[in-house]
Amino acid sequence: MTERTTPSRPTIDTEPGAVSTAEQFQNQTLRPILKMLDNSLLTCWSHHWPKRKIRFDRLSKPDKLAQLERAVREDTKLRLTLVGMVLGHFTPEEWSTFMAEEPEITRRMLALLIQRLQSHVHE
Template identity: 70%
Template sequence: MNNESRQMPDRPVVDTRPTAVSVAEQFQNQTLRPVLKLLDAGLMTYWLHHLPKRKTPFERFTKPEKLAHIERAIRDDTKLRLTLVGMVLGQFTPEEWAIFTANESELTRRLLTLLIQRLQSHIDT
C-alpha cells in the first residue's frame, strides 16, 4: 500500500461564530468539531459495535431512553469513553496536541459533551 492511499481525507469545515473568546472555545470550534464531523461514521460504527457486547436492548428503548443511555454509557463505561476519545485524539496534529494537553481538563469535558451530542444526533425514533 503506498502512502497516497493511506492519507486521511481533509477535515470538514464547520461553520462557527468567529467570536470565540477562550482558547478552549477556539479549539473546540477549530479542531474538535471538524474532527468529530470527520469521524462521524466511525464513531457511530464503534457505538453500534459496542452495544451487543454490553447486551443492551438498545433497539427496544424509546427515544428518551436511547438518548439517556448514550450519555450514561459514555460517562460511566471507561473502556467505551477512552476508545472514543482516543479515536479523536489520534487525529490531532502535534500543535493541536500541545494545545489540548495545556487545557486538558476543560477540553476533555467539552470533547465528551460533543461526543454525546454527536451520537445522540443519530437517534431519530
C-alpha cells in the same frame, strides 16, 4: 523529523468571537474531527451496545438518549476508545494546546461526542 500533514478535515461554520482557548480549540479542531469521524464513531457505538447486552433497539427515544449519555460517561472502555479516536487526529500543535487545557477540552469533547451520537438516535 518529517512534518506530518493533516488529512483534509471538513470546515465548520461557527460564530466568530470564541473567547477562550478551549472554545477556539473546540470550534477549529474538535468539531471538524468529529464531523470527519462521524461514521466511525457511530460504528464504534453500534458495536458497543450489543456486547453490553443493552436492548438499545427496544428503548424509547428518551431512554436511548439517556442510555447513550450514561454509557459514554460511565463505561471507561467505550469513553477511552471514542476519545482515543479523536486524539489520534491531533497535530503536534493541537497536542500542545490540548495538554495545556486538557480538563476543559476533554469536557467539551465528551459533550460533543454525546451530542453527535445522540443525533443519530431515532424512534
